[in-house]
Amino acid sequence: MNFKKIISIFIAFLIILQLGLPSWTVFAADAPSAYQTFNKNLSKELNSYIKKSGGTITLEYRDLTSSEEFNLNSNKMMSAASTIKLPLAMYIMELAANKKINLNEKLTYKRHHYYGGSGVIQFQKVGSKYTIRDLVQKSMIHSDNIAFIMLREKVGRQNFVNYMKKIGGKYAYPNGKNMTSSNDLVIYANHLYHFSQKNELGKELVGYLKKTDFNTTIPKGIKGAETAHKVGMIPMSKIYNDVGIIYDTNPFALAIMTNNIEYKKSQKVIADIAAIVHKHHKTKNKALFVKAKGAAAVFEKPTGTLVQVASLSKGETYKVSAHKGNMYEILFGGKKVYIKKSDVTSYAKTDVDFLKNSLKKNGVIKARTKVTIKKSASENSKIIAMLNKGQTINVDSMKGDYYKVEIGQRISYVHKNQADLQFTNSIKQFEIKKDNSLLYKKVKDQYIKIGTLNKGQVFLRLTETGNYHVIQYGSSKAFVAKSSTLPVLSTKISGTTSQTQSEGTIKLQNDTQVYSSSKDTASTLATINKEETIGYLSISGEWYKINIAGRIGYVKIQDLELE
Known part of the structure; x- marks a missing residue:
């Protein structure tokens, strides 16, 4: 490689750095996220499947816990068919939740309400009366066309349009046509999910959607998770849509719209696509970091x-x-x-x-x-x-x-x-935080002063009782108020001992200081009051060794008398 080529490569590298592209270390630190992998893998599998299935398919997915989304032409306007009944039922229930409509009010089925296709009211007599709640139920469970028409008439078509736009719907009867998109349908499903989390009427509506008569699409493709969904189909026009809330461990909303796919096949296509989405959704939600x-x-x-x-x-x-x-x-x-x-x-x-x-x-x-x-x-x-x-x-x-x-x-x-x-049970050491902190013995539930401990000294505690530390004091126990101490996580204490067996007992003739060693440079650990007694561990020259709060203390022989 010649010198000019090397210079060209170096300049190109500098330009890349100027453009602000990520460094190699950033690439190493930021492995692909589960969400990024989800998008890539789901897109690959869906596109492969759709290529074989033919027809027009749009889709939108939204994780209802993380708000992560995936879409496939989800803003494309398509025939809503009976999925339009979902936002109307939501509007009715929200009006009822706000005391603006009475679900027990009865509406009369009139001749101009008649519409064929799906539903059960068409087989009843004109003049039959139904509560608004019953009409909502029928429009969701049986996808009843007449129930839908009666409810829309009750609230007003324009009010319904305004409601869909208010909650985010883009295609709300555009030019008077019953059109929508996968994106709009997921917006409605997401709105219902959150409404149902805080209001009983929202839960009631979700309950109807879980009992629908039409379960050959999203529910058939998703195993092990309950689905609340609303289908919409026009068989002669080769239209089949489904939108639902899938109550997986991590719930998600899914809308799939199809066109130009034979009626029976379209149901299988929707079920298959739902299964593919669910598989990748579960993988995504196994995130470790x-x-x-x-x-x-x-x-x-x-x-x-x-x-x-x-x-x-x-x-x-x-x-x-x-x-x-x-x-x-x-x-x-x-x-x-x-x-x-x-x-x-x-x-x-x-x-x-x-x-x-x-x-x-x-x-x-x-x-x-x-x-x-x-x-x-x-x-x-x-x-x-x-x-x-x-x-x-x-x-x-x-x-x-x-x-x-x-x-x-x-x-x-x-x-x-x-x-x-x-101070917790795991803390075994404490530091005296003020001079002359009192040392007590307990006599008939009374704490009696027997001496003081010096500021800055660290001792071992056996346990605690109420507001006191329990410490070793010779061969018996003594007490120190927690308020005069600080907890110590871990520190090296010189001259610790676990020995408690005394060779004898000494009685102090005067207020007596306890030293950390027998050297002239020793620090003072404590002062024990005159007339108090304490067990000693051994004798070393002119000193008696004692156990004071887990530390070896030294007391001069001249300051005490044997018991």
Whole structure:
């Protein structure tokens, strides 16, 4: 390769960088998301199937938990047929929910309402009366044409058109024609899904759709999930449509519209397409990792009143521990918390390092203010999450001035100045936070002062009772108020001992200091009051060794007398 060619390649490379194309490291970090894979794989299989089936087919899919979408010519205007009955039934139920229509009001079947085709009212006498609720039921279960006409007359055609446009429908009787699109139908299904989540009349309508007489299309193709759907067909015109809510583990809406496919075959085509979509939907929702689209809110529960406890940083990746409806569950400092699927992108693979096993719970910290959780134990480290004031998370250990925690199965860190370690059963050490903190013995449920412990000293605790630590005191027990101490996650304490068996007992003649060693440079651990007694472990020169809160303390022989 000559020099000019090398220069040309180098210049081309620089131009690519100027254009802002992703670097190779970004490609390595961002493996294809489950959603991207879903689109690619679904599109490939559907196009292959449709090519063989022939006819005109449009489709729209929407994941009702994450709002992810897939469409195939979904904005193409096509004949609505009886799918137009779905938004009318929704309009009626919403009017009833707002007390603007009485579902128990009776309407009379009149001669001008007559229309053949599907339905049961056409076989009844003109003059028969039906409640509005009964007409809604018949229009959904039996796709009754006369029921639809009577209901539309009741609310007014233009009011119905306005309603469809208000909730997002683009084709609401354009030029007076009964037309719609797959996109419009999914908009209606999505609206119904959310209406049914908060209103009993919405649930009632969904119940009718689950009982429809026509189940040779979407429900036939989807196994193991209940479907609430509305079909629309004109056999002589080779039109068959279906729109539904599929109550899978992660519910989704699906609209499939067909034209120029023979009537019987069209039903199989819709069922087959539904099966293909469902297969890829299930694969997509097995996502193992998620990346925050923005500052994603973290909630303490997946349902009910959502209380935010933390947030995830934009662009950071976390491991999913479970799927909970429209939420992902992740582990946040040892706790199960929840993020909205719509706030993150799902991934099947990632090169971020995750823990194979969760960190140990060796302590709990409580946020003093809004806490920054960092990628590494350094001031300039990247922030991967935030913890709200007053919230608690589990701690594994300390690394310098940082608590080691786990967020989304990633090791991360919280500076000790931003959170307070709490006393829990796993905390075995405490530090005296003020001078002359009182040491007690218990006599007939009364706490009696027997001495003091010195500020800055760290001791071992056996357990706790109420507001007190229980400590070893010679061969017996003593007590220290929690309020005068700070929890210590883990620190190296010199001269610890587990020995409790005393060789004898000593009685102090004066208020006596307990030292950390027998050297002149020893620090003072405690002061024990005059006349108090304590068991000693052994004698070493002019010193008696004692066990004081799990540490070896030294008391001068001249300060005491043997018992």
